[in-house]
Amino acid sequence: QKEVEQDPGPLSVPEGAIVSLNCTYSNSAFQYFMWYRQYSRKGPELLMYTYSSGNKEDGRFTAQVDKSSKYISLFIRDSQPSDSATYLCAMKNYGQNFVFGPGTRLSVLP
Amino acid sequence: GAVVSQHPSWVICKSGTSVKIECRSLDFQATTMFWYRQFPKQSLMLMATSNEGSKATYEQGVEKDKFLINHASLTLSTLTVTSAHPEDSSFYICSAEPGTASYEQYFGPGTRLTVT
Numbered sequence: 001q002k003e004v005e006q007d008p009g010p011l012s013v014p015e016g017a018i019v020s021l022n023c024t025y026s027n028s029a030f031q032y033f034m035w036y037r038q039y040s041r042k043g044p045e046l047l048m049y050t051y052s053s054g055n056k057e058d059g060r061f062t063a064q065v066d067k068s069s070k071y072i073s074l075f076i077r078d079s080q081p082s083d084s085a086t087y088l089c090a091m092k093n094y095g096q097n098f099v100f101g102p103g104t105r106l107s108v109l110p
Numbered sequence: 111g112a113v114v115s116q117h118p119s120w121v122i123c124k125s126g127t128s129v130k131i132e133c134r135s136l137d138f139q140a141t142t143m144f145w146y147r148q149f150p151k152q153s154l155m156l157m158a159t160s161n162e163g164s165k166a167t168y169e170q171g172v173e174k175d176k177f178l179i180n181h182a183s184l185t186l187s188t189l190t191v192t193s194a195h196p197e198d199s200s201f202y203i204c205s206a207e208p209g210t211a212s213y214e215q216y217f218g219p220g221t222r223l224t225v226t
Contacts, residue, residue: 043219043220046216088153090215097144
């Protein structure tokens with residue numbers, strides 16, 4: 001079992017839809033969780049950063065962490081074609097390096 | 111926001127030559143920088159972690175004599191691919207952590223290396 005699992009997609013949704021992106025993990029020691037957006041041939045861009053369990057909202061983006069289920073989610077409301085990218089989750093424990101998921105490719109169709 | 115730059119953005123070199131890639135944190139000091147490699151449609155693979163003024167820590171399977179990393183200052187790290195071969199062709203991305211109080215990593219735009 002991989003340490004971090006993520007459905008690679010591709011996930012196609014119509015413009016305006018609510019998108020749900022998820023990652024599961026096996027290491028219960030993870031404390032820090034991040035979501036990145038990566039456009040083709042570009043470096044990843046940090047979207048959300050959360051510590052431990054709970055929700056965090058930033059504009060159209062909401063990140064959720066459920067440590068009891070070892071499950072994290074990123075929700076995108078009112079999705080736009082410009083949201084089309086690969087979304088990577090990443091997580092770590094104190095003193096360790098981040099572990100990245102393989103990424104989910106999202107296409108938002110106009 | 112925190113900005114990380116990389117140079118060059120794209121480089122083509124001949125087999126057997128060496129290539130240097132620079133990574134700079136433009137508006138913050140980075141105590142730790144990371145170098146990743148990414149193949150098409152695959153996730154990031156951590157190659158090494160570098161701390162300013164000390165030797166880099168390489169991940170298992172990464173040849174430290176082939177991928178030379180220097181973290182000369184709090185804003186600059188370099189990756190030199192020595193004696194490059196076609197199989198080294200990849201997308202190399204660096205990232206930087208602003209400091210010990212935060213674990214956010216900010217990525218550079220990446221460098222596409224093609225070895226002919």
